Amino acid sequence: QTLLASILVFGMLVFFHEFGHFIIAKISDIKVLEFSLGMGPRLFKVKHGDTDYSIRAFPLGGFVKMEGEDSDSVDPRAFNNKSVYARMGVVIAGPIMNFILAIFLIAVISFFSGVATTTIDVMPGGPAEMAGLRDGDTIYAIDDTRISMWDEVVNYIGQRPNKDVNVSVKRNGDILNFSIKPEIEADTNRGVIGIKSVILKHSLGPSISSGFKRTTWMTKMMLNGLVLIFKGKAEADLVGPVGIVHLVGEAAKVGIFNLLYLAAIVSINLAVFNILPIPALDGSRLVFLLIELIRGKP
Numbered sequence: 001q002t003l004l005a006s007i008l009v010f011g012m013l014v015f016f017h018e019f020g021h022f023i024i025a026k027i028s029d030i031k032v033l034e035f036s037l038g039m040g041p042r043l044f045k046v047k048h049g050d051t052d053y054s055i056r057a058f059p060l061g062g063f064v065k066m067e068g069e070d071s072d073s074v075d076p077r078a079f080n081n082k083s084v085y086a087r088m089g090v091v092i093a094g095p096i097m098n099f100i101l102a103i104f105l106i107a108v109i110s111f112f113s114g115v116a117t118t119t120i121d122v123m124p125g126g127p128a129e130m131a132g133l134r135d136g137d138t139i140y141a142i143d144d145t146r147i148s149m150w151d152e153v154v155n156y157i158g159q160r161p162n163k164d165v166n167v168s169v170k171r172n173g174d175i176l177n178f179s180i181k182p183e184i185e186a187d188t189n190r191g192v193i194g195i196k197s198v199i200l201k202h203s204l205g206p207s208i209s210s211g212f213k214r215t216t217w218m219t220k221m222m223l224n225g226l227v228l229i230f231k232g233k234a235e236a237d238l239v240g241p242v243g244i245v246h247l248v249g250e251a252a253k254v255g256i257f258n259l260l261y262l263a264a265i266v267s268i269n270l271a272v273f274n275i276l277p278i279p280a281l282d283g284s285r286l287v288f289l290l291i292e293l294i295r296g297k298p
Helices: 002-027 084-113 127-131 150-158 204-230 241-254 256-274 282-295
Strands: 032-048 051-066 115-122 138-142 165-171 174-180 195-200
Touching: 002 032, 002 051, 002 084, 002 241, 002 256, 084 204, 084 256, 084 282, 115 127, 115 150, 115 204, 127 174, 138 150, 150 195, 150 204, 204 256, 241 256
Parallel strands: none
Antiparallel strands: 032 051, 115 138, 115 195, 138 165, 165 174
């Protein structure tokens, strides 16, 4: 089960990433020599036009090989002979496709399992009820920070146990403000105020919106985490392919939605890290292309 789930997840992530490079290369009339899923010895190949489409032995990667990508070529369709803008488009298309994949996966999950809205049900006897919140209120802001999704409510309140927070809600068209002190949840040591989200199921528009919002939110969280790591304010907790296989196996045991959600998180990670200016990644290629654009020559 772990093996099959891992092949599914890695294959999906790699396919979308490399397909981004591939499709923009084709649109830009760049000669693509090979589109490969997997690394190592070739198991299967079919040729169509200029391109070999192949499956290789180890499903932990993939690549798009283009004429003139890593060396000069006189072929007018070679990567090195295309405009800087065309080459930048090919390079950035991989990470963009990973963001699109994450949006799609989260939208699918949201459609079938439901979208957690910022409209609330209030639990009896909790801090929220004691402060005056009611069923059907919609969280508008917390401590003057505008709220647009349920994850923001959970994250903000969870980080403030035993600290007063100002919760603004919409009720019958009016904005009402309440001061609430979150209790400490015994199992997690996080702050809670005794509210739960009203779940909206099988609704296409909110599901797509949830895909965009959650992907944007997770991207910001990852970038903030990287900043904290570089500042020395957080520890770097890194997981490689073997660790991801373990996580995939655990998620697969719980259910398909957990597996798809993990795939979305890893897809966003892949996109974020690929746009960093690290040698051999898309971000480093993009940096050199930006320099070429400014200088007017490689």
